[in-house]
Amino acid sequence: MLSLEQVEIAMGKERLCAAFDVPRAARVAILGPSGAGKSTLLDVVAGFRHPDRGRILWSGTDMTAMPPEKRPVSILFQDGNLFPHLSVRRNLALALRPDGRKPDSAGQTRLGDALGRVALDGMEDRLPGTLSGGQQSRVALARVLLQDRPLLLLDEPFSALGPGLRHEMIDLVTDVATEIDALLMMVTHDPSDARRFASHIILVADGLAHPPQDTAALFADPPPAFRDYLGRSADPAP
Template identity: 40%
Template sequence: MSQEIDVALVNVTKKFGDLVAVDNVSFEVPKGSFFSILGPSGSGKTTLLRMIAGFEVPTSGDIYIGGQRVNDVPPNKRPCNMVFQRLALFPMMNVLDNVTFGLRRRGGMSKDEMERLAKDALARVGLQGLEKRKINQLSGGQQQRVALARSLVLEPTVLLLDEPLGSLDLKLRQSMKLELKHLQARTGTTFLYITHDQTIALAMSDTVAVINHGKIEQIAPPEELYRRPATHFVASFVGENNKLTDGRVIGFQQDDVVQVDIAGIPMVGRAGEELSVGDPVDLFIRPEMISLRLGKHENGILGKVSEINFDGSHSLVVVDLLDANRPVSVNVKIQHTEDAPDVHVGDTVTISWHWNAANAFHPVDQSHIEVEV
């Protein structure tokens, strides 16, 4: 096992009776990286984290932390710590005592040394000077940082984070995800984060593994995951997308540039998997990657604006395709810039996109997806 890998799973499966919660999963987490496991409820991500922490035992396969196989190592002996969504801070203790709790349990260290290490950890998370505060005197974000300091003071090889931002309100969650990323970069500790919130995973992670029904669908940097999804599920689950269904492949411009007929209208996109002429496909197009021009133009698709939804920095414009042989609508995201088109409901417009802004996949049953986008 490479010294540059802090966590590795090799063909790990976990069964609960007849239920396969994790199905032959393998991946590696590089040292000092921020690695996220992203998936909907019931996808197996929490079971994965619990196996890494030692709270569940794999049915088969091997787990390595710091190059050592840990399948038979109990949780308290593994070089990792976990931060939960419910922070499990002790309300009867002050901040300093909460942070030194793990050091006291470990033993072999003087009180002065424990307090020095705890104060260093609190300084790293920006809580210096609050050592004597009670937990109920802290804000939600400060409590979150106390929980992080309590884990980091033990100098784990890897910090496991079980959706710790999930209980925070939207504003605080937005600021804390940036703080968490900066903290990881400053400390150099390997973070392994599980979440169903794709905005958090994409914003913070060096690498994201998307899991569905216990199987890894794709492992990639956030931008690659967003722009070049490897499966129909990833295209559906990650980010906002127009999903144009009931299409058919009518040709290829290059090996991976596919021409698709959607409701009688020829469209172009990237072949997300191996496709052949005549294959049924769904075409996924990001709303922000579609250009919109007022009026009728060549080299585009004619439509009529049926709805405009204002959303702060941008508007989501719903365009009904005029030449379609059945009702088809496309969402277009327009940023509120000085050169943005002045669009109104009822306007005739032309939309277009570069071929690599769209991704074509064979249709699959999506009824199991709990988070539709």
């Protein structure tokens, strides 16, 4: 379980407050207007930003003061998820050997399996620049499989993809999260994406990260803040 205890983060002149628990098995979409602090919330969980107040706990362990590399977190960013000058194989190998050495034969096998899992068999020696955007995202997901950490964070990594491909990737992410038994939290700006995968939704608006709420219930009976976010044109019915 991920717990945010009375967390407060300064964002310029604004503040972002968060106080809630997220169950381990949840699939969470973080929604909210741009600039409200969706990515900031993710950064605080990942350790790239430090809260001014409050504590962050994972399974009861306080990780507020932990540097990012010590946290049980794998994260995909909007872009720059791969080293562009390293082959797919070497990019993936870094997840197994952070000292840059060659993985052992068991590691090599795992690496090949992970690539197969994201349907990129035989692409080991390609450079990221020679892959399509969707394929690059798949490589990054294969790395998440290899990293095998219990908290999987995604900061709109598929926003540059078309809707069809994006949905495909979101399904793959959900599968990967199930496979490594990870808590999945994904920032998105598209409510329909959220409905596709999320068991819970965290709405970030007006300086507050609301506690996670059941997706179906939220869309069925949106509270005022969520209705504001969806806007008049959005149709709350399925």
